[in-house]
Amino acid sequence: MRPMIRFFLNIRFKSKLLLSYLIVVLIPIMTWVMYSFHQTNGFIAEQTKTNFQNIVLTTYSNLGQKMSKIENSFELITQDTTMIQIINGQYASNYDKYYDIVHKFDPMINALQMMNPEIKKINIFTNGDIKNARGIFMDLASLRDKFTYLSVVDTIEPVWIFEDGKLHVVKQVLSLENVRESAIVSLEIDPALIFKNNVALQFQNYGMLIADGNGTIVYQEDHLVRTATGGSLKEVLADLQSNSNIILFKQNTYPKGWDFYMYMDTQSHAISINSAFKSTIFIVLVSVVLIFIVSMLFSRTFVRRITKLNRLLSGVVADGFETNIKSDFKDEIGEITNSIGAVVKQTRQLIDEVHSSHTQQRDSELKALQSQINPHFLYNTLSTINWQAIQSGNSDISKLAISLSSFYRSTLNKGNMVTTVQYELENIRAYLDIQLSISRHSFNVIYEIEDHILEYNMPNIILQPVVENAVEHGLVSTMNSGDGLIIIRAYESGNDILFEVIDNGGGISEETIRDVLIHGKKGFGLKNVDNRLKLYFDQEYGLSFHSMEPHGTKATIRIPKYVEI
Structure with missing residues (x-):
């Protein structure tokens, strides 16, 4: 008996619950199954027939709509006066005929086949000048003695014909001059598609x-x-x-x-009757005898070990998480007991680690405070340079110091990764002012900015690498002549904002574009900009280049319009 009890204690907890559930509910379920079997069997059979009949009607309706759609498509040919004239008419010259075919007939036929992928082939039988002008235009005389012609010649409605293993729908294109000489349009239909x-x-x-x-x-x-x-x-x-x-x-x-x-x-x-009635009755009788005994046994087994675990947990806090909780059993209750024991042990370790982490946190805060000293020192130094330049009357140095201070202030952005369009453009203005001063104004800058987009948000330091690339690489060929030009545009496009950086340099090749944006062999900062935008927003946003060789390059940045709350 003891080995059986221990075996039960070691089987999976899920198996215990499943066994208990089956024993408790087996009797009512078996009784209900036996009673309802015959009722549900007939109901399911009738419901299956009704559902299938509804599907038949729906399928029939859908099929009719598809066939009507193809018939209605004939109106593109048979009701259009231009198409009727092309098919049945006479032409004064081959130029007029081929002009009408290419510029009037072909677009209409392409539209017809695009709207109806079920159409495999189109043939037109006519006595007009257009016959034999192309493979689909055939002589009406070749059709006169065939079943297709005899089926359609006395009606103006579309006629469906299945002949020689092919499905066709044909209709006359009535000639106003001679009805008996009216052209016939034949559409070969793919049965599988329709x-x-x-x-x-x-x-x-x-x-x-x-x-x-x-x-x-x-x-x-x-x-x-x-x-x-x-x-x-x-x-x-x-x-x-x-x-x-x-x-x-x-x-x-x-x-x-x-x-x-x-x-x-x-x-x-259908549901077939496979149950053995005598076996069912035997199981029901045995279950009635055993259900009470087994339920009591299961209840005592579950509650006793859970009560012990609860008693141990009650003393964990008071003992300072030093209590050793462990079980030798392998079922779910044993696993839970051992898991709780591991949690208690890890909690003790975490308490020790938290104490040491406070010291590390204070060190980190001190280093963060020290890292803020350098930018402030830089701003103060630039401010002093600016003041001394003003005192000495050197406006160029003053302007350069102001631009450099503005550039670093907007670049650092107080450590924030998100800025506004306005501040990003101010960063670019400061950067270009510095570049103009360094290059002795060897190029010009034009700003074309829509004011209503300035309050939208965007990631920080997006435009500067692109503008830097335009200055250092795009304008190389124009630096000596002094006629270099950079255009900065920012405008709204639907739900997006577009930035364009245009230079009038020597342009950019497709190979260079691939090296920059795909392989990252050149201009790592540019690939970084593109990757940041795609990660921050989606794959449809990012950086792209368009060469205007030999007159320059246009770099375009696309971001969505958004405002952070």
Whole structure:
């Protein structure tokens, strides 16, 4: 007995709960299953038939919409006066004829095929001058004795024809001068595209069949385990009707005289009676005797060990987390006990680590304070240089000191990673003022800024690497002549803000663009800008280049409009 108890204590806690649940609920579940089986079996069978009938109607409706859509597309050809003139008309010159084909007919046909991917091929049979001008224009005389011509010649409506294994829909393009000489347009349709996947069926064993007025199977899609494909329509229907598990629905569809069939094997949805009645009764009787005894045993087993664990946890805090909690059992309660013990031990270690971390935190705060001294020292020094320059009447040095101070102040941005468009542009102005002073104004700068975007936010130090690249690399060829130009633009574009940095240097090659933005071989700062923007926002944002060789380069930065709250 003791080995059995220990085995039970060592099995997984989940297994204990599952075993207890099965024993407690087995009796009512078995009784309910036996009672409801016959009721649900009939209900499911009837519901399956009703659901499938609804799907048949939906599929039939979707199929009709697809066919009507193709027929309506004929109006692009048969109701358009320009197309009628091109197909049935006479031309004074070949130039006029080919001009109409290329500039009027081809765009209309391309639009027709784009809107209707089911159309595989278009043929036009005509007596007009356009016949034989291209592969799709054929002589009407070649069609006169064929079934297609005889089917459509006495009607102005589209006619669906399945002939030689191909599906066509044909219609006349009426000639105002001679109705009997009217052209005929034939669209070859891909049956798989127009008839397949009209409805997402939740059934697996189903099939669909479409037959024309002559009893010829135009399309069949069959998913039955015991296939019913092959042979004539009469043979296929006889095969389906001979199976009592198959339900078959038929709809008289358009075109007139065509038939639409859908069928399903109901055997996979039926519930068969497999339970052994005597075994069920025996299990129920035994369960009634054992359920009380087993439930008491389980309850005592669970509660005793949990109570012990609770008693140990109650003394953990009072003992300063020095209590040793451990279990030799391998089930979930044993694992929880050992996990709690590990947590208590780690908590003791964390208490010790927190004490030492306070000292490290004070050291970090001191270093952070020291790191703020250098920028303030730099600002104070530049301010002194500016004041002394003013006192000595040297405005150039004063302006340079102010620009340098403004540049570093906006670059550091008090340690913030986000700035405003206004401050970013002020940073660029200060940077370019410094560059102009260094290069003795060897280039010019033009700013084209929309004022209403200045209050939006953006990441810090985005424009400066791009402008620096334009100055140091883009204007190399213009530095000596003094006619270099940089244009800084910032404007709104929908929900985005665009920055453009344009120079009139020698341009940039596609290879250099790849090296900069993809391989990172050149201009690491530029690749860093592009990566930052894509990580911060999304892949559609970032930096791009456009060469205007030999007249310069345009760098474009795209960011979304946003304001941080």
